[in-house]
Amino acid sequence: MNLIDSYVTEVGKYLPRRNRSDIEAEIRSTLEDMLEERAQGQGPASEAQVVALLKEYGEPRKVAASYGAIQYLIGPRLFPFFEMVTKIVLAALALGLTVSFGIGTMRSGMTSLEMARALGNLFLQYLSGAIAAFGNIVLVFAILERVLPAKEQESMKDEWNPADLAKAPNPDAIKPAERIVSILFTVAGLVILNGFPQIIGLYFFTDEKWTYIPILSQAFFRYLPWINTLSALQIGLDLWLLQQGTWKAAARIAAIVLKACVIAMLIAMLTGPTILRLTSASVAGTPLAEVFDQFGPLLNYMVTPVLLIAILGTLVEIGQTGWKLVQPKPSLPLEVKK
Amino acid sequence: MENDELVQNMLLELRRGVIAIAVLSQLGKEEYGYSLLKALSDLGMEVDQSTLYPLLRRLESQGLLQSDWRIVDEARPRRYYVISPQGRKVLAQLKKEWSAMTKAMQAMLS
Numbered sequence: 001m002n003l004i005d006s007y008v009t010e011v012g013k014y015l016p017r018r019n020r021s022d023i024e025a026e027i028r029s030t031l032e033d034m035l036e037e038r039a040q041g042q043g044p045a046s047e048a049q050v051v052a053l054l055k056e057y058g059e060p061r062k063v064a065a066s067y068g069a070i071q072y073l074i075g076p077r078l079f080p081f082f083e084m085v086t087k088i089v090l091a092a093l094a095l096g097l098t099v100s101f102g103i104g105t106m107r108s109g110m111t112s113l114e115m116a117r118a119l120g121n122l123f124l125q126y127l128s129g130a131i132a133a134f135g136n137i138v139l140v141f142a143i144l145e146r147v148l149p150a151k152e153q154e155s156m157k158d159e160w161n162p163a164d165l166a167k168a169p170n171p172d173a174i175k176p177a178e179r180i181v182s183i184l185f186t187v188a189g190l191v192i193l194n195g196f197p198q199i200i201g202l203y204f205f206t207d208e209k210w211t212y213i214p215i216l217s218q219a220f221f222r223y224l225p226w227i228n229t230l231s232a233l234q235i236g237l238d239l240w241l242l243q244q245g246t247w248k249a250a251a252r253i254a255a256i257v258l259k260a261c262v263i264a265m266l267i268a269m270l271t272g273p274t275i276l277r278l279t280s281a282s283v284a285g286t287p288l289a290e291v292f293d294q295f296g297p298l299l300n301y302m303v304t305p306v307l308l309i310a311i312l313g314t315l316v317e318i319g320q321t322g323w324k325l326v327q328p329k330p331s332l333p334l335e336v337k338k
Numbered sequence: 339m340e341n342d343e344l345v346q347n348m349l350l351e352l353r354r355g356v357i358a359i360a361v362l363s364q365l366g367k368e369e370y371g372y373s374l375l376k377a378l379s380d381l382g383m384e385v386d387q388s389t390l391y392p393l394l395r396r397l398e399s400q401g402l403l404q405s406d407w408r409i410v411d412e413a414r415p416r417r418y419y420v421i422s423p424q425g426r427k428v429l430a431q432l433k434k435e436w437s438a439m440t441k442a443m444q445a446m447l448s
Binding site: 019023025026027029030032033034057058062063066067 | 370371372387388389391392395407414415416417
């Protein structure tokens with residue numbers, strides 16, 4: 001393989017597969033033309049001439065880069081949302097871990113060395129949690145970047161009317177940030193419930209290490225197929241809304257049906273066997289063991305009001321969505337002549 | 339030093355659009371990449387090959403140029419470019435804009 005072949009192959013490594021062979025052929029043809037002109041019919045070009053030519057043509061990666069469109073993992077239209085969601089999730093993670101650290105260390109009477117170790121542990125936990133959360137957020141946004149149509153670019157082509165500024169906000173407009181946050185939290189919930197359900201529990205710092213008691217009962221996992229199905233439907237609805245950019249009647253009806261299914265599932269949880277499992281045996285060896293007789297049953301009973309609040313909240317959401325479905329469209333407050 | 343970089347960046351922006359018009363104007367007859375590069379250079383417009391070839395592809399993908407691989411006069415295969423009917427229309431509009439713009443700029447800068 002001569003130097004030109006090696007150079008062209010090297011450039012080809014960084015070219016998009018679709019046009020690679022065509023661009024390679026054109027670069028080769030150009031290099032040979034340039035070389036021929038420099039040799040001026042005095043036989044084959046010397047290696048020094050080839051080296052000088054390739055140096056002049058440019059570093060292979062730079063040459064390849066000049067052919068490519070800018071490739072984004074997360075493009076400029078989604079980056080502000082990505083930044084916002086990342087900040088919220090990392091702050092929530094820090095808050096959650098700090099609160100659980102506070103509860104875990106409050107009553108254990110630790111020495112300062114133990115406290116320092118616990119703090120180190122907390123930092124490592126935050127670091128690994130933050131990296132995992134960041135990876136998941138990037139993954140979700142990278143998928144969104146590829147599935148969402150470039151609405152903003154399309155709308156930029158339209159004629160812009162300053163009168164639009166005077167219009168009342170469109171009640172049917174989708175707020176992308178809300179949908180994206182909804183997708184992220186649904187995905188996170190699915191990953192935890194299906195992959196790591198044991199981490200949903202109470203955390204304690206004892207004997208210089210963190211321990212936790214899983215609190216979900218076997219009965220809870222009977223509902224997992226329902227939770228998975230409803231979550232998948234919710235993600236589908238969110239993606240559909242992001243694609244449409246506006247609430248339509250069909251989407252509102254779908255949202256109401258979905259929420260009604262959620263209520264049905266919550267009622268089943270409320271009336272069926274308890275979804276939390278906290279027994280004196282499961283808390284043995286933790287600071288909770290000493291006070292389990294007083295507080296244990298209370299913790300188990302907490303599930304009922306929590307489920308009732310969830311049902312009530314979902315009913316309110318159904319009411320709001322239903323009202324938006326039937327209420328008349330507001331008229332424009334101001335018409336500006338073009 | 340600081341100004342040099344500023345000027346270079348502004349020149350880069352200025353040339354970006356101008357080169358596209360120059361290329362369209364020179365492809366009334368078929369040219370392959372290197373012959374076009376020399377033709378532009380002979381007319382006083384030096385264009386780097388790493389700018390020209392991607393530009394030719396972009397203009398072709400926009401429907402302003404047509405191209406095909408051919409062997410002419412027993413030479414090596416070369417990709418020949420020529421302006422398309424749509425490219426001619428676009429060039430006519432750009433010429434008009436260019437004249438108005440240069441006139442205005444001359445008035446401003448003289």
